[in-house]
Amino acid sequence: MAGNEVYVQVENLTYRYPDGTLALRDVSLEIHHGEFIALIGQNGSRKTTLSKCLNGLFKPTEGRVIVDGLDTRHSSITSLATRVGYVFQNPDHQIFNNSVWKEIAYGPRNIQLPEDEVKARVEESAKVVGLDPSLFDTHPFFLPKGIRQRVAIASILALRPRMIIVDEPTTGQDVKQ
Numbered sequence: 001m002a003g004n005e006v007y008v009q010v011e012n013l014t015y016r017y018p019d020g021t022l023a024l025r026d027v028s029l030e031i032h033h034g035e036f037i038a039l040i041g042q043n044g045s046r047k048t049t050l051s052k053c054l055n056g057l058f059k060p061t062e063g064r065v066i067v068d069g070l071d072t073r074h075s076s077i078t079s080l081a082t083r084v085g086y087v088f089q090n091p092d093h094q095i096f097n098n099s100v101w102k103e104i105a106y107g108p109r110n111i112q113l114p115e116d117e118v119k120a121r122v123e124e125s126a127k128v129v130g131l132d133p134s135l136f137d138t139h140p141f142f143l144p145k146g147i148r149q150r151v152a153i154a155s156i157l158a159l160r161p162r163m164i165i166v167d168e169p170t171t172g173q174d175v176k177q
Contacts, residue, residue, distance in 0.1 A: 005033045007163060008054060008084075012063035015053055023049045026063070031163070048089065051165045055084035068162065081107060085161035089168040091145065091152040100126075100143075100151050101136040107159040118158075125154040 008031040015024040023046050031037060039047040052058040053065055056072040065072040068083045088094040097103040104125055108118040126133060129150040135143065140151050156164060 006030050007033050007035075007068055009066040010054070010063070011066075013050075013053060013060050013065060014062035015049060015058055016061045024053070028063075048167055051086065051167055055086045055165060056080040057086065078110065082111060082159050082161055083163065085156035085159055085164040087149075087153050087156050087164065087166045091148040092141070094152045094155070095140045095148060098139050099137055100131065100140055103140055103151055104155045104158050107155055111159070121158040121160070122154075125157040128157055129154045 008029075010027055010029045013024055013027040014022070016022055027050065039050060041047050049058065053060060053072070054067065056065075056067070056075055056077055059073050067075075067080060070079065070083065072080060095103055097106055101122060104122045105118050108121050113121070122136075123133070126136075131147070131150050131154055135147070140148050143151070153166070
């Protein structure tokens with residue numbers, strides 16, 4: 001194990017979709033500080049569902065998920081966002097602002113950081129993912145999918161979460177972009 005301290009603890013997690021379909025049953029696992037893990041499985045094996053339970057987008061039907069001491073059943077998405085960042089498989093399901101800059105700045109502004117810190121985080125995150133600052137005023141949906149995926153990743157990095165879940169991280173990526 002990479003670290004001794006447990007960062008995420010999943011205890012007997014069961015999740016049913018709103019229509020009652022059983023998605024996950026009695027899942028238990030621990031993720032320690034410093035660990036890198038991969039959820040690998042066939043399409044439809046509920047990897048995305050488990051991931052959304054880990055960051056609080058989905059609340060357990062039974063059992064619990066504890067992230068950095070917070071029970072996701074009783075925690076807001078905002079309070080969990082700086083702990084577990086989630087990059088959607090399809091960036092078009094994540095992106096909603098009308099410029100690259102506003103998209104990356106949304107999270108830091110939402111957690112009420114000072115504007116100079118927002119600016120620093122936007123620039124740093126864009127640089128990390130290889131986004132050219134000349135794109136900052138561009139509407140994300142005018143960009144190729146691979147670049148939109150980078151915008152989505154940068155928007156999560158700008159929050160500086162301690163854990164990042166990336167669903168299908170190479171979707172739409174092209175070495176030429």
